[in-house]
Every structure is written in C-alpha cells, then in structure tokens.
Amino acid sequence: MRIGLLAQRTGVPPRLLRYYEEQDLLHPERADNGYRDYPESAVRLVQQIRGLLDSGLTTEIIRRILPFLDDPSRIHLHPQCLTPDLAALLEAEAERLQERIDCLSRNRDAIHAYLAAVRALRNGPA
Template sequence: MQISKVLEEFFPTECGGDFIRIGELAQRTQVPTRLLRYYEEQGLLSPMRAENGYRIYCETSVTRVQQIRGLLDAGLSTRTIRSFLPCLRQSDDSSLPPTCVTPEVAGALQQEAEKIQKLIDSLTRSRDALNAYLATLHPALKSDPARAAKREGRSQSSLASPFRGR
C-alpha cells in the first residue's frame, strides 16, 4: 500500500507500518464511517491524521472496533467502555486484566449489569402481559370466525360458508 510508505515517515512506531483509511476500516468492520467518527468523538478511537486531514488508522483498529461493537451490543455505554478500553488487549479476547479492574471500573460494570437486568425484567413483564392478553382473546377469536381468520392472516372470503354454492 503506497500510503503506508508515506505514513511510516511521519508515524514510524505508531502502527508498525500497517495503515488503513476510514473507508477500509468501515468496510472490514461493517461499521459505518459515521459511527467510526462518533467513536472518535467519544474517545474510543484515536486515528492519526495525514497531512491532508484524512483519518488514518492502525491495522489493530479493526480489532478495537470489533471490541467496541461487542461491548456496545452487550449494553455498555460509551462512557463505561472508555473507562476500561485502554486495558483491553489487542486481540479477540475481551477479558480485562485484573490490574485494570479498579474499584471505579468494577462499580461501573456492576451498574451496567444492574441496568441491563432491570431492562430484562421490564421486557419480561411486558411479554408476559401481552401473552396473558392474547390468551384471553383466543377463546373470543374462536367464536368469531372473521376475527380468527384475520388473526391467522386469511381473508374472510376464504372462510367456508354453509350457504355458498346453493
């Protein structure tokens, strides 16, 4: 890659010579460039800048973005992720070294786990309420063929009528 040779002169030790632009990072991680810029704003990514202002990322940024996505998918906030992201190894391993788990980080992770549990509990109650409501409707639907057909995705005209064909 020609850009690597130019950048090695400016950033010789930052990436070990392997550089990618934001478009390639977006393509390889399946994360839109807009989100990558947001991660930068939130302090989760720190790209270098070329003379023309383009963002230049290390090859290791691919793994870092995957880690960020996994943590966000797990329900963590960008603020919480930022507090321990520097401790994560540059590998697929998302475990935290014990030396990085400060009382503050442990407290933040515990709060996030509790917040997720509350959300799970709320969603479970909502699902159970909907299922109970549907269970009370089910007998009523059986006595009304038009409503039953609608619920099952059939049109009323497809219902058998004792008067058809006479």
C-alpha cells in the same frame, strides 16, 4: 486505511466511527491532508467496540476497560483495571441492565398474555 474502507470492512458507518473517536475509543493517525488513517488492527477493535455496545455497555465503561481486553469474543478484565471507582461503575451498570431485563421480561409476558387472549377469543369457548 481510510475511514470509508474501515466502515466497509466493519459494517459501521463513518459517522459512528467518528463518534467512537470523539468518545476516545478509536485513535486514528492523521495524514498530512488531515484524513484519518486507521491501522489494520482497527477492524478488530471496531468489532470489539460494537460487541461491547451491543451487550449494553456504555462508551464510558468501554473506554475504561478497552485497554485491558485481549480477545474480541469475551470480556476479560485484567485485575489492574478494576479500581474501586470502576467496580462501582460496573455494579451500577449491572443494575441498569437488570432493570432492562426485568422490563423486557414484563413486556414479553404481556405479549404472550395478549396472544393467548386473542387466540382464545378466535377459537371460541371449548
């Protein structure tokens, strides 16, 4: 299938599909006229890539683990995949995600505190 159809079926713009190819995540065949030709399995693969990106993983990590994933609904790493280098990369990624979670939690708490303060002012003294 051509890139436009893959984009339509996955909801991922062609520009991002080309980016996934640049990042070595997608590997379309090329027709004689140079057009990209994706197999039917690319639909599931793009959905899997989107899910991994949405979960916060980087394209570098996805590129390293993608060959070992067998189900688009979960991250299941084959033991051969986990080299010491990849383990260090995943540990650093987990730390980065935790920092994001902590920041988001602080922002959520600040929003709740702001809302509580505004509501208290609006309602006046009890």
